[in-house]
Amino acid sequence: MANAVQAFRDAAVEGVSANGKLVRAYDAGRIAATAIVRVRDLRVRAANHHELTLALPRWFPARNSREGP
Numbered sequence: 001m002a003n004a005v006q007a008f009r010d011a012a013v014e015g016v017s018a019n020g021k022l023v024r025a026y027d028a029g030r031i032a033a034t035a036i037v038r039v040r041d042l043r044v045r046a047a048n049h050h051e052l053t054l055a056l057p058r059w060f061p062a063r064n065s066r067e068g069p
Contacts (some may be wrong), residue, residue, distance in 0.1 A: 004031035033057050 007028035011021045030050055036057040037044060063064045 001032065001035050004028050004035065007031055030054060036060065 002008050005028075010016070011024035011028060013021075019056070030053060033053045033056065037053055040060065044056065046052055056059070
């Protein structure tokens with residue numbers, strides 16, 4: 001999850017182009033979504049894996065963070 005946080009921070013750096021900020025923000029979301037999918041011992045293997053990875057977490061029920069994966 002540290003990589004997602006770093007990408008999110010990078011998206012807010014002064015002097016980065018709008019396109020660069022968009023790419024970094026997208027990466028932050030994708031990395032975070034991948035972490036959510038992987039903690040459930042799942043892998044996305046498809047031509048549109050980014051799209052599926054970003055969509056999957058909304059289908060998972062919320063968990064109490066104290067309960068663990």
